[in-house]
Amino acid sequence: xxxxxxxxxxxxxxxxxxLYLSAECIVRRQVLETAYLQPIARVPDTTASYLTPxxxxxxxxxxxxxxxxxxxxxxxxxxxxEVTTHIQTTIPHLAQNYPFLMRGILAxxxxxxxWLHPRRKxxxxxxxxxxxxxxxxxxxxxxxxxxxDNCDALMAYSKGLVWCAFAWHESFSADVQAVSPVGVISWxxxxxxxxRGSCLIVESCRRWSTNCLYALPPQLDDMTEFFNSTDGCKxxxxxxxxxxxxxxxxxxxxxxTLQYSFALASMxxxxxxxxxxxxxxxxxxxxxxxxxLQKEEPWxxxxxxxxxxxxxxxxxxxxxxxxxxxxxxxxxxxxDNQWKDYVQWPLEEIGVCGLYQVGR
Numbered sequence: 578x579x580x581x582x583x584x585x586x587x588x589x590x591x592x593x594x595x596l597y598l599s600a601e602c603i604v605r606r607q608v609l610e611t612a613y614l615q616p617i618a619r620v621p622d623t624t625a626s627y628l629t630p631x632x633x634x635x636x637x638x639x640x641x642x643x644x645x646x647x648x649x650x651x652x653x654x655x656x657x658x659e660v661t662t663h664i665q666t667t668i669p670h671l672a673q674n675y676p677f678l679m680r681g682i683l684a685x686x687x688x689x690x691x692w693l694h695p696r697r698k699x700x701x702x703x704x705x706x707x708x709x710x711x712x713x714x715x716x717x718x719x720x721x722x723x724x725x726d727n728c729d730a731l732m733a734y735s736k737g738l739v740w741c742a743f744a745w746h747e748s749f750s751a752d753v754q755a756v757s758p759v760g761v762i763s764w765x766x767x768x769x770x771x772x773r774g775s776c777l778i779v780e781s782c783r784r785w786s787t788n789c790l791y792a793l794p795p796q797l798d799d800m801t802e803f804f805n806s807t808d809g810c811k812x813x814x815x816x817x818x819x820x821x822x823x824x825x826x827x828x829x830x831x832x833x834t835l836q837y838s839f840a841l842a843s844m845x846x847x848x849x850x851x852x853x854x855x856x857x858x859x860x861x862x863x864x865x866x867x868x869x870l871q872k873e874e875p876w877x878x879x880x881x882x883x884x885x886x887x888x889x890x891x892x893x894x895x896x897x898x899x900x901x902x903x904x905x906x907x908x909x910x911x912x913d914n915q916w917k918d919y920v921q922w923p924l925e926e927i928g929v930c931g932l933y934q935v936g937r
Contacts, residue, residue: 638704639683643669646686653689653895654740657849663790668733675730677719680712681737688744692895705741720778728785735775742768744896762871764907768900773867776860794841794853803840811922812836815883818919823876827865831880834861842887851891858884873911882908882920889927902927 651665672679684705691701716734719727762770783791803809816832835858842854869877882905889901905927909920 642683642686642690642704645690646682650682650686650689654685656894660790663788667729671730671733675715675719675727675734677712677715678730678734678737680708681716681734684708684712684741685737685744688741692744702745705745709738709741723782723785725785725787728782729788729791732779732782732786732791735778739768739771739775740896742766742771743900762867764911765870766900766904766907769904772855773859773862776856779856780860794849794857795844797837797840797844800837800840803843806843808839808843809836812839812883815879815919815922819876819879822919825876827863827869828876828880831861831866834858835880835883838884838887842890851887855884855887855891858887875912875916878908878912879916879919882912882923886923886926902929905929 647665647669652661654664655661668678668682672682687701687705687708691698691705694701712734716731719731723731779791783793797803800809804813812832812835816836819832820829838854838858841857842850844850844853866877870881885901885905885908887901888897888904891897892899892901905923906929909924909929912920
């Protein structure tokens, strides 16, 4: 061995590992061995604080409801593409700033799911009730200060509340007093009080909103065509009969409103003619008329029976089915037999001609 570095001549000749490695090679080998033998140190994740919380912190029920709303419920509440788009995109975006509205759309989805899955009806009903219970206080507080910022959220929530009352045929567990402007009438369905309250809220909010979907429907300047229609003739006949029987200026004024509402319903070239008609009637009801319903004033009940026709004609939507018939039954049951001739039209159209036997 001539002890040459880095490898001696003998090791080169015999192709063996040299025992006299240079100090540099020895250090390199030690570094490599140390690197492979030591455990790998974990690099701290500086982005951990920005990641989604663990699954146990997610409310999976709410995520299920939000998915249902965005993919299905939004399409089940309207037949107009522009309204569906508004419900599917604008309202959820708005709800990010208004928790009461987010609670509202989750409740809508829960009620829709309760209809789609009857076996889990009680489960979804409880979810809907809880979301409304938590959302109503904030909604009620926001009603005290309506402005350009919250007006659309308030209108969307109030309309959603009415939809829930229609879709949930049993007693809907919502605080009707939060929306209804007067005392609740026990024998009227909850949707009636909620719908009237919602219409009044929309009227209060409309002047603040720039959304065309909340604009008033087109006014009817010429009602000649309606007066000559079947509905127009029946309303005119009712007007003659009831004005003579009731002797009330309030009755005369509400007959004009009912006539105009039926005229709106006949405008098939307008968007949502029946909805416009129903909202027109409900928005125009004075508190005195509601008090007369509470007292079961006959002419007030007769007008309500004819309003049931508009509700009945809306039954092309699944959530409206049966409401006109049930309200008519409840109304007719409070009329004396001497008034039966005044309600023949709603009885015949809704298909409950033998119903008057339950009257007084």
